[in-house]
Amino acid sequence: MRGKLLGYQDVVKITKMMLRVLLLAAASFFVYILAGGREIPVSAEKLRISLQSDKNGEGCYLFLPSFARLPDVTVLMPKGQEEGIIVSYEETGAAPAQREKQKERGALPRGRALVRAGEQEFEAEVLQSRNMPCLWVETEEPFEELEADKEKESAGKLILYLPGGRKAFQGEIEAMHGHGNSTWYENKKSWQIKLSAKASLLGMDPAKKWLLISNVKDPSMMRNKLFLDMSKECSLPGALSCEWADLYVNGEYQGLYLLAEKADIAPGRLEIGDLEAENGELNGDVTAYQNYTLAGEEETLLQGWFLPENPKNIEGGYLLEMEYPVRYAAEPSKFLTRNGQHVVVKSPAYASVEEIQYIYAFVQDFESALFAGDGYLPEGEELDQGRAGIFYTEMMDMDSFAGRYVLDEISKNIDANSSSVFFYKPRYADRLYAGPVWDYDLALGNGGGWGEADELHKPEGFYVNLAGWSKTLYEKPEFYTAVEKCYQRQYGPWLEKFLETGYEEYRERIRAAAGMDNCYRGIDSWEEGTEDMRKFLEERKIWLDGQWGDKS
Secondary structure (H helix, E strand, C coil), X not given: CCCCCCCHHHHHHHHHHHHHHHHHHHHHHHHHHHCCCCCCCCCCCCEEEECECCCCCCCCEEEECCCCCHHHEEEECXXXXXXXXXEEEEECCCCHHHHHHHHHCCCCCCEEEEEEECCEEEEEEEEECCCCCEEXXXXXXXXXXXXXXXXXXXXXXXXXXXXXXXXXXXXXXXXXXXXXXHHHHCXXXXXXXXXXXXXXXXXXXXXXXXXXXXXXXXXXXXXXXXXXXXXXHCCCCCCCCEEEEEEEECCXXXXXXXXXXXXXXXXXXXXXXXXXXXXXXXXXXXXXXXEEEEECCCCEEEEEECCCCCCCCCCCCEXXXXXXXXXXXXXXXXXXXXXXXXXXXXECCCCEHHHHHHHHHHHHHHHHHHHCCCCECCCCCCCCHHHCCCEHHHHECHHHHHHHHHHHHHHCCCCCCCCCEEEEECCCCCCEEECCCCCCCCCCCCCCCCCCHHHHCCCCCCCHHHCHHHHHHHCCHHHHHHHHHHHHHHHHHHHHHHHHHHHHHHHHHHHHHHHHHHHHHCCCCHHHHHHHHHHHHHHHHHHHHHHHCCCC
């Protein structure tokens, strides 16, 4: 059988293919040399990463995960799906000794790559994270639409890569949508993802719901991690776990994020009785029913829902949150205590009339006892006759309330007593527990220009015990004793260890990732931000040691 002679077009096509192979081989050689002549473990699949400008619309960048080498990346041209070819690469921006250290760690030194696709040509600055997991998200809906509307949801896919490139998880996203309040209006947004099935991510307990926290208002990007780790290691009930990770969505880098467990009633989180799930099983779509509202002169005093059926036991679990009035107004289930505390029922989110009346009565009786001069619930003020004369400590878990107070006072958290302050009541316990702790980006001197900013910038002085439940609790001798014990045995030693070694461990762990994040956001605040945080924490501990430290 004779072979067919090649025509001119065939020759041109084959020549282009050969040139493409040679260019890719050249790029591989460049990176092989940069890596010190040795292979770096990576994912077997090619990543499709887009060239991007920074958040100010300036420059052209290729942001690489920790494990990626240029030969393992398909580079996409900006805002498009057209594939580019890296025709050259040149190291820049690092001294020879620093470049050698980067090579030893398996990191690509900072450099510039010439990327070409047809007649398009871009010179891109190449940055790479280091020792950081990577969350690789693909959404079905355009990501720009999710960024424009906090409530808009999209299904999608999630791959979790470990720092060395191994896939630790691959699965379906049932829904992804915006998360946060004031931070939602920043140019780096937080997200909630709900997986189609429970999964353990980065060693945390299996769950469907996860949060991706942007830390956009915290220059150090360390405060939330610090206080969630503190709560976990000091054994606060319901403490949440979290880990840093780089985030990519639809092939575009989004920054350094904190992957965190969500404060939620669920197995592996708060296992206190799931009224929300039971309400749904009994009544179907609970949002379809009419609300019951007890209105005050200026705001809602209590709101629940006319659900046809209640679970057999409605004594728990309830996840509650103290909230600012403006946010309280928008929540579906809530109540206002006699002393003016706005409380949102986070779960069950659509509490039945009977459920909202039950938990309101419980919390109100606790508050009435707390604010009584002697700490006993005055007869005639109780909403449940069986609790008349009860001492306030019988309705609260002293250790968790003392621990959460100490943590909040260490932090000088601007939201303390006002927002993101969670507490819960389990089904089979007639007491309230404080926690899980949450939301510490505006803490340790980082007031963000809100509220008592001048006072918050001072490491000396109390802040949390000046108002609300915390003020009244702090005046009780049994609570003060629990606070001193808690600080001396747990939080003081934890802070000492963190300042000795933990701070530098945190800093070195995220240094490269934070630098890449700052470059993408068009800022340069991380180095100074971390030092400001450390200095404030050191001085804060010195002052608190004088208040609660061992005087013997």
